[in-house]
Amino acid sequence: MDNPLTPEQQSVLIEDSLHTYPIVSMPRDITADVMARIQTIPAPRPFSLTWNEVALAIIFSMCIGAIWFSLYHLPPIAIAQLRKESVLLYQHILVNASWLIPAFSFGLAGFLSALIIPYLRRELMK
Amino acid sequence: MPDTEQNLIQHAQKGDHEAFAALVAEHQRFVYNLALRILKNEEEALDLAQETFVRAWTALPNFRGQSQFRTWLYRIVTNLCYNRLPNLRRALNDLGDDAISEIAETDIDFDNPAHGFESLELRSYLYKAIDELDENYSLLISLRYQNELSYEEIASTLNLPLGTVKTGLFRAKEQLRHSLERYQEAVWTIP
Numbered sequence: 001m002d003n004p005l006t007p008e009q010q011s012v013l014i015e016d017s018l019h020t021y022p023i024v025s026m027p028r029d030i031t032a033d034v035m036a037r038i039q040t041i042p043a044p045r046p047f048s049l050t051w052n053e054v055a056l057a058i059i060f061s062m063c064i065g066a067i068w069f070s071l072y073h074l075p076p077i078a079i080a081q082l083r084k085e086s087v088l089l090y091q092h093i094l095v096n097a098s099w100l101i102p103a104f105s106f107g108l109a110g111f112l113s114a115l116i117i118p119y120l121r122r123e124l125m126k
Numbered sequence: 127m128p129d130t131e132q133n134l135i136q137h138a139q140k141g142d143h144e145a146f147a148a149l150v151a152e153h154q155r156f157v158y159n160l161a162l163r164i165l166k167n168e169e170e171a172l173d174l175a176q177e178t179f180v181r182a183w184t185a186l187p188n189f190r191g192q193s194q195f196r197t198w199l200y201r202i203v204t205n206l207c208y209n210r211l212p213n214l215r216r217a218l219n220d221l222g223d224d225a226i227s228e229i230a231e232t233d234i235d236f237d238n239p240a241h242g243f244e245s246l247e248l249r250s251y252l253y254k255a256i257d258e259l260d261e262n263y264s265l266l267i268s269l270r271y272q273n274e275l276s277y278e279e280i281a282s283t284l285n286l287p288l289g290t291v292k293t294g295l296f297r298a299k300e301q302l303r304h305s306l307e308r309y310q311e312a313v314w315t316i317p
Contacts (some may be wrong), residue, residue: 004310005248007303013245014302017252018271023159027168030158031150034179035143079222 129243135195139186149195150179157199158275163268164207164214164261174210178202193282198233201283204265217262221297223289248306255305263298270295 005013071079093100137145157178157189181202182189189198208215218258259267269280277295281288 005306010303011244011299013248014252014299014306016245017249017256017302018267018299020249021253021256021267021271023155023272024162026155026158027172029151030154030172030176030179031147034150034176034183035147037176038143038146038183041180042313 127201131195132191135186135189135191136185139189148182153196153199154179154195156258157203159272160203160265160268161207163264163272165210166257166261166264170210174203174206177206182223193279196273197275197279200275201226201270204284207261207265211261214261214265217232217260218265218284218286218294219292220289221262221294223287223293248309251309252306254303255302259298263294263301266291266294267298 037121131149134145138149141153154175158171160179162168165171165174178199182199185202189195193201240245246276256264256267265284266280269283270277275283277288277291280286283292284291292300
């Protein structure tokens, strides 16, 4: 090597190397592998709602709306009565059926697990 | 009708396997190269390239053509790389956003016969230095120079600020410059 490169020459050489840095060829064509893997996946379909889903959504919305409307339009005495009854029920459960709260919690957890675990298993098996 | 990429994408979105196979054949090399530059392992890169196309197939209905198909694929590649290299995302974010307004990209022809052998030798050395860059710099360099994305496209693909992309590329080149200087010093001191 005759002389060290000047900073400008270094820049040129670096830029040149970056532009000519070779793109390696594929060790093998992966098209067949990819196609084999997607055979098991249902064909993609654009997001769309079915009429059943729309009907369910409307019913749920109406229920929530009805509850909200009822709560805000009940006479104050009825709301107080409701609150009192719910406190009494809670206390009754605590005293006479203390097993109910953990049973309900575990039941809910089991139900949610039953919903989620099959999906997680499918994802992990991929 | 010629099979333009747009046609192939539209057919693939409707579930046409042949159209999707054509897209895989067209883009696999660049997807594989990007994965290889980041993961630096052939088998892992092949696996990730396959995974990219499988993800692309399932997400294809969501592709609205707002970006180019290839940049959309590169986004999937980088997201999969983030999963395999948890530190990559942090390393990119940690690049910061220094005040680097413009990066000079000189376009001078280096094929001067007087420097032929020397430039060839130095170029080989630089290729090796590029291979050895950290993953975050490799990703930026690969997207910029091999996949030929603009700074804006890189920023959008990686979901990073434009300044961070420029900073990263600037620092990558600085690393290469330091490597080159070390190499020259070593050669210079040999009697």
